[in-house]
Structure formats: C-alpha cells, structure tokens
Amino acid sequence: KNEVEQSPQNLTAQEGEFITINCSYSVGISALHWLQQHPGGGIVSLFMLSSGKKKHGRLIATINIQEKHSSLHITASHPRDSAVYICAVRVGAQKLVFGQGTRLTINP
C-alpha cells in the first residue's frame, strides 16, 4: 500500500463544476503540499498545509491531521484548471513522498 493515496485518479468535469480531490496518508508528517503539474512537466506549488484550511482564489485546501486526510477543492472550475494535481507529504523533515496524482480535465 502506498504511503500517500489520492482519489480519484482521473476526473473529468464540465466548466463551472465544483471539484474535490482527496488525499490520504498513512505516515506521520510535518506538512502536506498540493502541487499542480501541466503538460511539459513543470510543477507549481499550490499550498503547503500543516493544519486547518487555506484559500487562494478559487482553490481551497483542507487538512485533518487526526484523520490523516486532505482535500483540494476548486470552485467554478475552468478549462485552464486542467492539469495533474499531486499531493505530497513531508516525512522525516527533508523527504517528500508523493501520491500518484489526479488527472483533471475540465471541458468547456
């Protein structure tokens, strides 16, 4: 079993829909990151969380440390949100362990 599990693996939605991507982990962590990767490879860090909730524009990330679970929400989704979203947890101070990613496609 992977230390970080994301669901769903693939998600297709219509423009404007509310999107939720889930991440569960089984190890002790010091922080959790949500990352976005567009075709071509570059990764952008969206959020870093150690507790609670963060919001940036249409993106919201939450984490429940007791349940070892985090969610990334996208409100009013847009085709430009189409990308792979990756959950990563910081384990043992310096090491990031990654989920397999969620491929999101938003159709106009």
Place this chain on the structure above:
Amino acid sequence: KAGVTQTPRYLIKTRGQQVTLSCSPISGHRSVSWYQQTPGQGLQFLFEYFSETQRNKGNFPGRFSGRQFSNSRSEMNVSTLELGDSALYLCASSLVGSGNTEAFFGQGTRLTVV
C-alpha cells in the same frame, strides 16, 4: 526573483553513458532536493542537499549521485545509464528544507536514454 532553474531542459543519452544535470535554486535557498518522475513509479525522492551536505537519500542505486556547491547550486550525476533511467528529473529548492518550509520546483530535465 528568479525561480528554480534546471539545465538542460532536454537530453538524449545512450546506454552506458553518464549524465550531469544542474539545478540553480532560488536566491537565498540553501536546500535542494532531487526527484525522479516516471509514468510507472510517479515522483520519487532521490536526495536532498543542505549547505553542501547530503542530508537524506532515497532508495536509488549508487549510480545516482549528487553534490551541492557553496552557492547552493546542485548537480546530480547518473553513471552507466540504463533505459529505465529515462525520466523527468525535477529539483526543488527551499529555504531550509524542513518542517513547514515551502518547496519551489524547477521545470525539470527530461532525460531519454536510448
């Protein structure tokens, strides 16, 4: 403020050769981590350097090595390349690379081994 810069962006090498990839972190960042991304294994941690010292290493063979210079720039080297080493290699920099410090990623170097 310039972001994390990786060079080269693309590279084609032959089996058995060796390759060196470079990562220049954001100015002031002292931690550089390296990751390998393949379709089958996803993103995996290679190693992390802080102030020229390797602090942590992932589960990769000794053919994968790295170093960090006094200006925090880092290089990773892969010797005796194998077809399975074809991957996107990403580096990330952060201020101190621990706890709640945010990581900033480069665009990656796409290595193809033929």
